[in-house]
Amino acid sequence: MKVVLYDLSPEYGALIESKCDRALAADGKYAPCQGCFGCWTKHPAECFLKDKLKQVCRLIGRADELVIVTKNLYGTYSAAVKNILDRSIATSTPFSTYRGRQMHHTLRYGKHDLWKVVVYGEASEAEKATFRCMAERNAVNDGYERSEVIFLKDLAELEAAL
């Protein structure tokens, strides 16, 4: 399954939905993660916050290919997109293991294929390097075989990047 998270305005919704199985708009109409680990230890794969991200990990966890369309913010995802990722940690379990010679959590939904990040907005070389580092780390952490980061010069390139 191909899942796309995006923080673009609703006018891009139709294009994005035509290019994937499920699309999730990062519209900011949800609360940030409270760091309680309840989605691991109390109600597995479910957040106690009652908004549209309550069970978001169940959607992201089933993605073979996850595409994140985000505006550049200091070399990382926009706050609205990062909010969704922060709320989806129950794609893994509380148990620990080694992956890539580092400690990580075991995967609730098994391995995935591609973690792709499509970045728009001006980005410096340092910010691009941070984005590549971040995507690589996210891929290892969430059990993706590979990662890819694409920097758009213009949003007209979005369709080809998806």
Place this chain on the structure above:
Amino acid sequence: MKTVLINCSPKKRFCASAYFLFLQSLFVGGEKVNENLRTPADHARILEKLRDAQTVVFGLPLYVDGVPSHVLRFLEEMETFCRENGLKPRVYCIANNGFIEGYQNEPLMQVFENFCVRAELAWGGGVGIGGGVMLNVTRILFAVEILLLVLNTVLSAAHTGDFFPKETWLSFAENTGLLLYFNLGVLFYLSGMGRAIGKGTAFGKKYTRILIPSFVFILFADVFFTIISLLQGGVFRGWLARKE
């Protein structure tokens, strides 16, 4: 010199970020102001405190290999605020994560560095800490050790008149020495960063961890989450299942 220490953990109680900021404050002189950043309602209050500050120290947990979303929102506002008011505080960062490797905080550090470039602020550097949650537990264990010491000393004094029971004090010294050892890497780097803050110089990015072997750490972490999951009931609600 005024230093604003911002605890960015969303948790209200018993957060590792608060513990590390407390340790950092022991090595920083001058005026110190402690702030908590949890919601957008905190932004204006904290930004006002930056007006006459020379230094800002962010203490935060690592979320999904990066900066938590509520902190990103604050950084965007801080960039605008500092530009509009011509403020130039030097920025330092103490990041902690639940994994044992401190260097897993590297992307977070880079984001703070990039933020400083965008906001035209001086990047002072930071300390990335692995095993933050477990290090935070050591402060509870330290309090328990003191309690046991006092209790045993009182009992000994009441029964034998001995105010310094040798075994009790030796046990206290041994156990607190062990707890201190676990924290040595953190204390070493935070003291160094404290000196850099005092001089207003760059410290660079340093990574450290709780000083125990990785496989022991994982064992303790798994036991910890198993107990918590039993107490909170997650074990009985499809704990590790693929939820549809």
